[in-house]
Amino acid sequence: MAVTGVRYETDGHALLTGIDLDAHPGETVGLVGPNGSGKTTLLRCVYGTLRPTAGRILLDGDDLVTLGPKARARRVATVPQESPAEFELTVRETVRMGRAPYKRFWEADTAEDTALTDEALARLGIAGLGDRAFPSLSGGERQRALVARALVQRPALLVLDEPTNHLDIRYQLEILGLIRALGTTSLLALHDLNLAAYFCDRVHVLNAGTVVASGAPGDVLTSELLAEVYRVRADVTVHPATGAPSITYLPSEW
Structure with missing residues (x-):
């Protein structure tokens, strides 16, 4: 799956500006970024509830934007952030x-x-x-x-918007572990950076509607990036048991 040059505007205001990112077959790819950075808007463009103002969203060479709802649903499955019960x-x-x-x-x-x-x-x-x-x-x-x-x-791409929202930590770990074990190409938005660091093969960091960093969690989730994008102080180390980045947030007075 490849997103190239995607822009989305509403009422003359750009919510996404020139988004470029990809997810390779079988990868679990995370979208992270502060509230209002454009994660949900981008996912909605991918699974079709919003139509991009510009750009292309390609899956196996086909532009998803041009497909009808039923044809798209055969290729892309979604688990939205809120589902009525x-x-x-x-x-x-x-x-x-x-x-x-x-x-x-x-x-x-x-x-x-x-x-x-x-x-x-x-x-x-x-x-x-x-x-x-x-x-x-x-x-x-x-x-x-x-x-x-x-x-x-039977999707080629599984899109999930905050799949751990409102779940306690046990279910957060179980759901993300299950998603990763499926072997399906997955694109998911996450707030929790430690979960993204552990479960995602790669992450794309969004800020103000654009991608500001992409790569393996250990390369992207640095103290410098967290200070710039999230405006927080953080200590990023390698967890001795998992080998994944481990983020500890520091009070501003420290």
Whole structure:
């Protein structure tokens, strides 16, 4: 997946300006940056709820901007930041919704649909929750179900906007570990830089609607960058157990 020269404007105000970034096959790639930096806007351009003012978003050589909603949904699956939990569907029915791009609305489920749904439920560790009502699930269980729904779309690209939002640390680690283990090309926005440093192969840092740094977490997430982009003092070391960058934020008076 490659984003080249993407710009997005609304009411004469540019929210994204000349975004260039990529995600290689099988990579877990993080978008990080302060609030208002453009992470969610960029993801919405990638999965199609916003149309870029300029630029291209290429997946296997095809420009996603030119595809219709159903064709795009066969290539890109998304787990948005906020998903309503009020709909009265079972977990299995919720996951099976991911097969919608492959059929007309009146067509019944096929044996393949059932098999893919069962496989996704098992892969996300929620096979025993299939008959539960989706609203009855915990936050971590809901996120697993939504990732399972995305998986049954058989996407080439999985896009996730703050997949650990509102989850306690156990579920944050579990969800990101599962996403990384899927082997699918994944592009995800994260607030927590330590999680991004540990789980992402590469990170792209956004600030004021543009990419200001890209690369491996250890090369990008430096004290200097955090001071410039986030306006905080931080000590960045290498964690002795994980080998990943470990960020400790320092009070301004230190």
